[in-house]
Amino acid sequence: MDDNAPNQSTLDPTLSTAALAALESAINAAxxxxxxxxxxxxxxxxxxxxxxxxxxxxxxxxxxxxxENQSLRVFADPDQQCSPTTHLxxxxxxxxxxxxxxxxxxxxxGVTVMGxxxxxxxxxxxxxxxxxxxxxxxxxxxxxxxxxxxxNRIRSLAGxxxxxxxxxxxxxxxxxTEELKSLPAKPELESFYxxxxxxxxxxDRLEQRIARIIKT
Amino acid sequence: MTEKKTTHFGYEEVAVDEKAGRVADVFHSVAAxxxxxxxxxxxxxxxxxxxxxxxxxxxxxxDKVLDIAGGTGDLSFKFSRIVGENGLxxxxxxxxxxxKVGRDRLLDRGAAGNVVVSxxxxxxxxxxxxxxxxxxxxxGLRNVTDKDLALRSMLRVLKPGGRLLVLEFSKPKSSLLGKxxxxxxxxxxxxxxxxxxxxxxxYRYLAESIRMHxxxxxxxxxxxEAGFGETKFYNMTGGIVALHKGIKP
Numbered sequence: 001m002d003d004n005a006p007n008q009s010t011l012d013p014t015l016s017t018a019a020l021a022a023l024e025s026a027i028n029a030a031x032x033x034x035x036x037x038x039x040x041x042x043x044x045x046x047x048x049x050x051x052x053x054x055x056x057x058x059x060x061x062x063x064x065x066x067x068e069n070q071s072l073r074v075f076a077d078p079d080q081q082c083s084p085t086t087h088l089x090x091x092x093x094x095x096x097x098x099x100x101x102x103x104x105x106x107x108x109x110g111v112t113v114m115g116x117x118x119x120x121x122x123x124x125x126x127x128x129x130x131x132x133x134x135x136x137x138x139x140x141x142x143x144x145x146x147x148x149x150x151x152n153r154i155r156s157l158a159g160x161x162x163x164x165x166x167x168x169x170x171x172x173x174x175x176x177t178e179e180l181k182s183l184p185a186k187p188e189l190e191s192f193y194x195x196x197x198x199x200x201x202x203x204d205r206l207e208q209r210i211a212r213i214i215k216t
Numbered sequence: 217m218t219e220k221k222t223t224h225f226g227y228e229e230v231a232v233d234e235k236a237g238r239v240a241d242v243f244h245s246v247a248a249x250x251x252x253x254x255x256x257x258x259x260x261x262x263x264x265x266x267x268x269x270x271x272x273x274x275x276x277x278x279d280k281v282l283d284i285a286g287g288t289g290d291l292s293f294k295f296s297r298i299v300g301e302n303g304l305x306x307x308x309x310x311x312x313x314x315x316k317v318g319r320d321r322l323l324d325r326g327a328a329g330n331v332v333v334s335x336x337x338x339x340x341x342x343x344x345x346x347x348x349x350x351x352x353x354x355x356g357l358r359n360v361t362d363k364d365l366a367l368r369s370m371l372r373v374l375k376p377g378g379r380l381l382v383l384e385f386s387k388p389k390s391s392l393l394g395k396x397x398x399x400x401x402x403x404x405x406x407x408x409x410x411x412x413x414x415x416x417x418x419y420r421y422l423a424e425s426i427r428m429h430x431x432x433x434x435x436x437x438x439x440x441e442a443g444f445g446e447t448k449f450y451n452m453t454g455g456i457v458a459l460h461k462g463i464k465p
Binding site for chain 1: 261263264268270277
């Protein structure tokens with residue numbers, strides 16, 4: 001961007017465009033082997049979700065399309081000419097957390113939404129359930145026989161890894177809370193948070209009372 | 217005795233009526249390997265420059281787009297996907313060889329129905345007034361003999377509110393980058409042209425014509441003078457390339 005338009009980002013457009021192109025390419029490569037999500041996205045064709053990160057400041061746009069090699073267009077719109085169906089804004093971490101967590105409520109998330117919340121909910125569901133058919137991808141690359149046996153191998157490895165991670169997490173958590181007693185258990189922690197909340201509200205009330213007394 | 221009007225062809229001074237023919241020869245020579253050379257010369261970055269142009273264009277479904285000097289049809293293909301079946305993309309180029317390559321590539325990639333191919337001179341565009349929502353000219357304006365005439369012609373065929381986008385090589389912002397870039401364009405570029413297309417002269421012309429092209433501010437002023445409003449430019453890759461934008465009032 002040049003100094004003839006001082007309000008815009010100072011990042012060279014070549015770099016920001018490269019980042020968006022890479023993101024778009026990764027998403028569409030994943031969708032190539034996920035016909036379910038692709039056809040669901042095609043039903044949303046033309047609708048645009050604007051994602052505005054306030055910290056760090058940048059905005060990207062996601063548009064569902066129904067062309068053969070592209071299901072989702074990711075772009076920047078430097079001159080803000082497009083009219084998004086839904087505009088999501090908030091700190092980047094809050095938006096990322098919203099995209100990853102199961103709940104779709106925006107309460108206390110630090111994220112605000114303008115426009116249609118239906119598109120937001122649809123996009124959130126679709127991106128979360130993106131089911132990539134690795135076996136089909138491998139079959140196309142290596143032929144059915146090799147692809148299938150490699151996919152089976154990957155599946156069993158992935159299952160084993162997931163099991164180890166989950167049981168590992170459980171064991172570490174039990175060891176820290178029950179054996180070392182270095183961390184509180186979850187119910188204790190929740191009860192502590194509850195007490196902190198009550199204390200905060202009591203302090204607020206007290207502050208109001210003192211302010212009223214000082215006035216009178 | 218009347219003095220013959222001249223213009224530049226790279227660093228050479230040639231008669232005005234000679235330039236179009238000389239430029240045509242260059243592009244007839246490089247047409248078949250134009251995309252390969254673009255990828256090699258820019259290490260693939262020309263795709264990012266064109267992608268950014270599409271983002272700034274604000275083209276949407278149903279729009280009419282004119283892609284002047286569209287060559288091998290990179291931008292036209294992308295636009296044909298965005299404008300959809302109710303829109304129209306006109307791929308125009310003065311050079312028959314480039315146009316043939318572009319037309320074949322568009323058909324091979326499945327772009328049909330909303331794309332037409334048209335051999336046209338940017339200085340005398342053969343379209344009705346107020347026809348297009350957006351006009352792009354990517355790496356083409358520096359080859360046009362009378363750039364002011366071409367800009368006025370583009371203004372005429374744009375609809376009021378329509379956008380002109382000029383993507384063109386420009387002047388690097390840093391002098392160090394400028395020196396590296398000079399060495400690259402005058403030493404390495406003709407060598408690559410020689411190896412790949414067996415035509416070092418055409419690529420020497422490309423490097424020279426880039427240096428003779430107006431810099432960012434001069435081109436912006438030329439667009440203002442032609443009658444465009446809200447003109448501005450984006451420097452890309454340190455100013456090696458600039459994207460100028462103007463709106464028909």
